[in-house]
Amino acid sequence: MKTPLCILAALTLAVAAAPVHATLNVLACEPEWGALVSEIAGDKAKVYVATTAQQDPHHVQARPALIARARSADLLVCTGAELEVGWLPLLLSKGANPSIQVGQPGYFEAARQVTLLELPRALDRSLGDVHAAGNPHIQLDPRNIAKVADALAERMAQIAPADAETFRARNRDFQSRWQTAIKRWEAQAAPLQEMPIVVYHKNVSYLENWLGLKEIGTLEPLPGIPPTPSHLAELIAKLRADPARAIIYAAYQSPQAAEFVSAQSKVPAVMIPFTVGGSDRAKDLFGLFDDTISRLLDAQK
Numbered sequence: 001m002k003t004p005l006c007i008l009a010a011l012t013l014a015v016a017a018a019p020v021h022a023t024l025n026v027l028a029c030e031p032e033w034g035a036l037v038s039e040i041a042g043d044k045a046k047v048y049v050a051t052t053a054q055q056d057p058h059h060v061q062a063r064p065a066l067i068a069r070a071r072s073a074d075l076l077v078c079t080g081a082e083l084e085v086g087w088l089p090l091l092l093s094k095g096a097n098p099s100i101q102v103g104q105p106g107y108f109e110a111a112r113q114v115t116l117l118e119l120p121r122a123l124d125r126s127l128g129d130v131h132a133a134g135n136p137h138i139q140l141d142p143r144n145i146a147k148v149a150d151a152l153a154e155r156m157a158q159i160a161p162a163d164a165e166t167f168r169a170r171n172r173d174f175q176s177r178w179q180t181a182i183k184r185w186e187a188q189a190a191p192l193q194e195m196p197i198v199v200y201h202k203n204v205s206y207l208e209n210w211l212g213l214k215e216i217g218t219l220e221p222l223p224g225i226p227p228t229p230s231h232l233a234e235l236i237a238k239l240r241a242d243p244a245r246a247i248i249y250a251a252y253q254s255p256q257a258a259e260f261v262s263a264q265s266k267v268p269a270v271m272i273p274f275t276v277g278g279s280d281r282a283k284d285l286f287g288l289f290d291d292t293i294s295r296l297l298d299a300q301k
Contacts, residue, residue, distance in 0.1 A: 023045060024045040024046070024074050024075060024156065024160045024163070025045070025046050025072055025074045026047045026073065026074065026077060027048050027070055027075070027076050028048070028078075029049075029051065029057070029078035029079060029084050030049070030051055030079055031049050031051065031275045031276040032145070032285065033049075033078070033148075034047045034048075034077075034276070035285050036077075036145065036148065036152060036285065037075075037156075039149070039170065039171075039284075040149060040170050040171050041156060041163075041166075041167060042166070044160070044163045044167070045156070048069045048073075050069070050091075052277060053251050053273060053274060053275045053276065053277035053278035054252050056252050057083055057084065058083065058084075059087075060086070061087065062090040062091040067091060067094045067095050070092065070097055070100065071095045071096065071097050072097070073097060073100050073106070074100075074106055074159055074160070075100065075106050075108060075156065075159055076092075076107050076108065077110065077152065078108070078109055078110070079137075079138065080109030080110060080136065081112075081116060081131055081133040081134060081135075082131045082132060082133055082136060083111070083131070083136035105155065105158055105159055106159060110138060111136055113144075113147045113148045113151040113152075114147050116135060116136070117205050118135040118205060119133075119134040120132065135202060137202075137203040137204070137206060138206055139275060140204055140206045140207035140274070140292070141206035142178065142210070143182065143210065145285060146175060146178055146179070146182075149174060149175065149178070150171065150175070152171075153167045153168055153170075177286075178285075185289050185290075186211075188293055188297070189211050189293050189296070189297070191297065191300060192212065192293075192296055192297065193211070194214050195211075195214060195245050195296070196214045196215075196216045196243070196244040196245055197215055197216065197244050197246050198235065198267070199217075199218050199247075199249075200218065200219045200247075200253050200257070200258060201218070201219075201253070202218065203250060203274070204250075211296075213296075216238075216242065216244055217235050217238060217244065219231075219232070219249070219257045219258060227257040232257060232261055236261055236265050239261070239265035240265055243265065243267055245267070245268075246267065246268055246269075247261055247265075247267050247268065247270065248272055248296075249270075249271055249272075250271070250272060250274035250278070251271060251272070251273050251274050251275075252278075255271065268299050270295050270298075272291075272292045272296070273288055273291055273292060275288065
């Protein structure tokens with residue numbers, strides 16, 4: 001028996017009108033937040049990350065492909081605290097997506113969920129690239145990740161209420177695994193307490209605060225100012241008199257200055273992944289901290 005065309009047409013319209021299980025489109029500014037969204041959302045979100053671990057998050061081009069992603073995003077997850085000030089405003093303007101503009105539910109800043117370190121006493125360009133809101137590189141303290149995860153899960157639940165319980169349940173599972181991992185990391189990293197280090201840029205302050213590392217110098221003469229021969233000479237002289245245990249630089253930074261100072265001072269240069277994807281082992285948030293702590297411990301041997 002043939003089905004009348006009018007019935008087929010009605011069935012087609014009914015299927016088209018039926019609720020579709022929509023997937024949340026998320027644009028993450030940095031890999032750590034893309035990884036966190038995936039932990040919370042699973043297959044309920046499509047995540048696109050604007051940067052990679054090999055890019056300086058301060059300096060990114062708002063290229064057409066990225067603008068297109070912003071145009072179709074339901075949720076934008078960024079660090080904030082002026083980390084993306086050089087490119088995010090242009091991305092929001094060109095993308096012209098009202099859902100992810102500042103102040104809208106689709107705009108989420110991770111830095112607003114935690115207490116920021118290194119609030120400047122004065123804003124003076126002679127002091128280098130100082131962020132007015134405080135140090136934005138919050139992701140290297142896993143306790144910050146936990147706080148951001150709670151807030152992010154609730155924001156995702158607000159934007160996609162049909163999947164709210166999924167987001168909350170997955171966050172509870174993540175938090176359980178994460179707190180167990182934090183205890184393990186802190187036990188492993190106990191020998192790092194008071195370990196003197198040199199850093200490239202002021203981007204590991206939260207790691208220092210968490211593990212009790214002691215920063216005694218920087219490769220940059222001022223934040224955001226590339227290393228100069230005179231500054232490196234002064235640093236080498238200082239390290240010969242008062243050695244550090246490691247010279248730390250991020251995966252996205254050139255190793256040249258760190259390796260030069262290392263060769264002259266006999267202090268090992270240590271690359272840390274800094275974010276998800278920064279090393280072969282740092283494939284997710286758990287691997288990021290596993291690898292970071294392992295590399296720091298190796299420097300002590």
